[in-house]
Amino acid sequence: MSEKIKVLIAKPGLDGHDRGAKVVARAFRDAGFEVIYTGLRQTPEQIVNAAIEEDVDAIGVSILSGAHNHCFSEIMNLLKHNQVDDIMVFGGGIIPDDDVAYLKSIGVAEIFGPGTPTDDTVKFLKANVRKGNE
Amino acid sequence: MSFDASLLGRFLRGEKRACARIISIVEDRRRGYEEYIEALQPHVGSAYVVGITGPPGVGKSTLINKLAAEFLASGANIGVIAVDPSSPFTGGAVLGDRIRIGEIGMNPKFYFRSLSSRGSLGGLSEAAVDIIRVLDAFKKEVILVETVGTGQNEVDVMRACDTTVVVTMPGTGDDVQAQKAGILEIGNIFVINKSDRDGVERTLRELQSMLMMNPLNEKYETPIILAKSNIGEGISAIKEAVDRHRAYLESSGWLSVKRSERNIRAFRNLVNSKLIEEIGLRLSQHNDYGRLEEEVKSGALSPHRASIQIMEYIKGKILHHSAE
Numbered sequence A: 001m002s003e004k005i006k007v008l009i010a011k012p013g014l015d016g017h018d019r020g021a022k023v024v025a026r027a028f029r030d031a032g033f034e035v036i037y038t039g040l041r042q043t044p045e046q047i048v049n050a051a052i053e054e055d056v057d058a059i060g061v062s063i064l065s066g067a068h069n070h071c072f073s074e075i076m077n078l079l080k081h082n083q084v085d086d087i088m089v090f091g092g093g094i095i096p097d098d099d100v101a102y103l104k105s106i107g108v109a110e111i112f113g114p115g116t117p118t119d120d121t122v123k124f125l126k127a128n129v130r131k132g133n134e
Numbered sequence B: 001m002s003f004d005a006s007l008l009g010r011f012l013r014g015e016k017r018a019c020a021r022i023i024s025i026v027e028d029r030r031r032g033y034e035e036y037i038e039a040l041q042p043h044v045g046s047a048y049v050v051g052i053t054g055p056p057g058v059g060k061s062t063l064i065n066k067l068a069a070e071f072l073a074s075g076a077n078i079g080v081i082a083v084d085p086s087s088p089f090t091g092g093a094v095l096g097d098r099i100r101i102g103e104i105g106m107n108p109k110f111y112f113r114s115l116s117s118r119g120s121l122g123g124l125s126e127a128a129v130d131i132i133r134v135l136d137a138f139k140k141e142v143i144l145v146e147t148v149g150t151g152q153n154e155v156d157v158m159r160a161c162d163t164t165v166v167v168t169m170p171g172t173g174d175d176v177q178a179q180k181a182g183i184l185e186i187g188n189i190f191v192i193n194k195s196d197r198d199g200v201e202r203t204l205r206e207l208q209s210m211l212m213m214n215p216l217n218e219k220y221e222t223p224i225i226l227a228k229s230n231i232g233e234g235i236s237a238i239k240e241a242v243d244r245h246r247a248y249l250e251s252s253g254w255l256s257v258k259r260s261e262r263n264i265r266a267f268r269n270l271v272n273s274k275l276i277e278e279i280g281l282r283l284s285q286h287n288d289y290g291r292l293e294e295e296v297k298s299g300a301l302s303p304h305r306a307s308i309q310i311m312e313y314i315k316g317k318i319l320h321h322s323a324e
Helices: A019-030 A044-054 A068-081 A097-105 A118-128 B005-012 B016-027 B033-043 B060-073 B124-137 B151-159 B173-186 B200-212 B235-252 B254-285 B287-298 B303-323
Strands: A006-010 A034-037 A058-063 A088-093 A110-112 B048-053 B078-084 B093-095 B110-116 B142-147 B163-168 B189-192 B224-226
Touching (some): A006 A019, A006 A044, A019 A034, A044 A058, A044 B110, A068 A097, B005 B033, B016 B033, B048 B151, B078 B124, B124 B142, B124 B151, B124 B254, B163 B235, B189 B235, B200 B224, B224 B235
Parallel strands (some): A006 A034, A058 A088, B048 B163
16 A cells, blocks of 8 residues: 545635535545545634544645635644644635735645646645655 | 654554554555554553444435444544545545534544545555554544445455444335345344435335344344434434444453454455565566566466466475475
């Protein structure tokens, strides 16, 4: 058995639009990744807990409700608090450019906006995920 | 990356991330994983393992979530392992069993782990058995293992459990037929979920007539429980049935028999897969192997004839060694 890239795809907040999350999840599966999908309306606490339990390499956060700044900073804080901030966080959804700069400043690795080819996201993960060795 | 004593220390202090990491090491069969299993051995043996199986869509994930909540309410420390199929083409998987975890997800006594079946390479049951061991050493008192129960791999996972619950639902008569070979023989408890649907009497009759064909056991009668797990109906009956089956296994001595058999199977499976890995690797590096593959490819040699030649070669090596 080989080590695979493991990614948690998470949907925080109150919007119920998970089409984008599912498309990305499927693209990752086809790239040979293992994807754990959390389902809708997850709190940052639930997302970080799931990431720890599943020992993922990365968390992909999909958010379209406009609450991204709040949700991402909560997630980043919780990762630090639990000493698991080596898990890479990236995001997708409707996020204005100004906010992208802010999100990157708090440690979010990348934001993939609407229309990003899924291949780009796959390549980014392959290049940037460090297989978790302590 | 080899054995890390500080990781083990963090695990034994109950740190969740250390447990998650050791599970990954064991699941991936990373170098030195056996050392962790060995180190955990003194802490293993108190968990009771309940397998829950049934075709997709019968409501297993919801049922497991509710059943886990029932066990948590009784004060037990609970682990869940949910096995989902991976793509046989890419090896990738989307594991969605976490979607059904409700509020118990944040309970510190609860640990949930998704496990992909990782193609047809086998090894699923060995990995699952080892992950059960890890959770056992992590002080989980009851471990629930979910599979869709198709194929030898998943049947093997269920055979590694102490109690097996088979979940079905009305209107899946054909599924029951399809499942006959394998899972049904090892079911200790049957659940007809979504029991408000049409055809529940028929499913019940089919199950009853099938169970009548089993050899009579005066000490334990296999129960059939009607449930509607979405509203929690039948969940406490399932927990009671698990407790009853456990009491039967313990009082009759069957539990220790089952567990010895599990150890023997694990040993044989490990030897088999390690042999295949080790000898396969050496063979693939051997010049003659490449030549044989070429001849099979071109049709000059039949696959069977080529395999016989390989086996003669291997036997020659073994005989040569034992003569020394």
